[in-house]
Amino acid sequence: MLDILKKLARDWFLAGMLLSVIVASFVPDIGRSGGWIHADTLSDYGIFLIFFLHGIGLSTENLRRGISRWKLHVLVQVFTFGVFPLLWWVLNLGVGRWLPQDLMFGFFYLCALPSTISSSVAMTSLARGNVPGAIFNATLSTLLGIFLTPLLVSLLMGQSGQLDLGEAMFNIARLLLLPFVVGQVLRPLWGAWFARYKKYTNVIDRGVILLLVFSAFSDSVADGLWSKHGVWLIVQTLIGAAVILAIVLWLSRFAARRAGFEIEDEIAAVFCGSKKTLASGVPMAKLLFGSQPAIGVIVLPIMFYHQLQLFVCALMARRYAARVDPDA
Template sequence: MLSRFKLDPFVVALALTVLLAIAWPAPGVTDGPLHADKAASYGVAFIFILYGLSLAPEHLWKSAGRWRVHLVVQCATFTLFPVIILVAHPLMVRIMSQDMVTGFFFLAALPSTVSSSVAMTSLARGNVPVAIFNASISSLIGVFVTPLLMAWYLHATGGQLALQDVIIKLVLLVMLPVGFGQLLRPLLGPFVSRHKTVARIADRAVILAIVYNSFCDSIAGGV
């Protein structure tokens, strides 16, 4: 039975990345020697260029029209997960501090990151066009909904929100790369289709860079 058990190499790589960040966080912190944060950002843009190259426009339009899927995803993101925390709230406040419970609610109210959503969908061989559409919409909706949920939860109004920066980052890292990839699709699309391993390796490398940078920042910050 054990002989049939096989660890996914990517899971092993994730574990090793976390251990490396714990043991040696200095190189991977934001603005550190390795500039892991910049590598992750550029890597995300590169991934979406590859997605743009590999996605047929008709599939994107078809995905945009699948409103039932989008409704389920958005409701799960901004309704189901916060409700789960609210239901568990009486138990949670007994075993942890209120600040930690607030952190869990904040986590539940956040949309998933675009890069992780799309990359994980790709790794699972799911519907990447639908993932791109939903991840992008979730990020935009989250700009407005997450502060409202937190304001309601804390019974207070939120502070200033850098909405412009969020939109600019979404456009630069997601929309423009996908559009650029679509423009290059007639020229490079067949090549990418024949070398899908490149996109898969890029997905995993970017995820590892994001994980390493995040854990390095957390360890360096004493979290």
């Protein structure tokens, strides 16, 4: 655990998110829509670039190797787009009246997001699980999320007229799906080059996310984020994210064992079925809620959930990896 805490302390991305929130809190005019750096315009180019890099970096061979375990795929996708929203509905009935409405919607947005590719696969590999199955499910979840996430959000917002589903899906397809497909098409030509410079493209990917976080919080601070909610908002978000993660981790492992999964498939199910993507979540939030001043509150749960899932799942992966192999 001490090693993991040290790694988190050296994580420049985590430090960057904290710095983005702090700077936005004191100088929101820099990153707000129409502000000094015109972050709202830069965001569109950044989102396109992120998903182009995701597309060019994805190996279709790994996808083909992981396609056969259909029960694993069903369980992961049901958890990602079914169990999570149902869990939010139960929690909303229980505690929703005591939480800010914007924060509660942020938790719903968290629950509607797809899984994440990079950390799901990394944790599954560390735990000696079904890596091809994790790659397939995380990728499938990302592609399904382009359509299912705005659809789920529209069920909550659509009736109030706050979200135009058709326009939202068009923008998401234009800035998320299109560059992903272009990246896949160009992979045979540029895939080898991408592999050599992947560590640099990862920096670009995270840098764009930090820009989006900075822009979102600048808009919310300019609208009175801290004067309306205060530090108690951070405490509520951290507790809510921890509760959701704990419940889903327990449920996913319980469901995998009840379904009779081998340990390798259980690992993939737990790590893919409990994860939510920050890399897609922040860009998608910018496209869905960019005109809403409360966007900073909406993305706050996924920011906390992202760090919690990395920490907790790293501990779980090491425990899985330490298991005794009966065939050894």
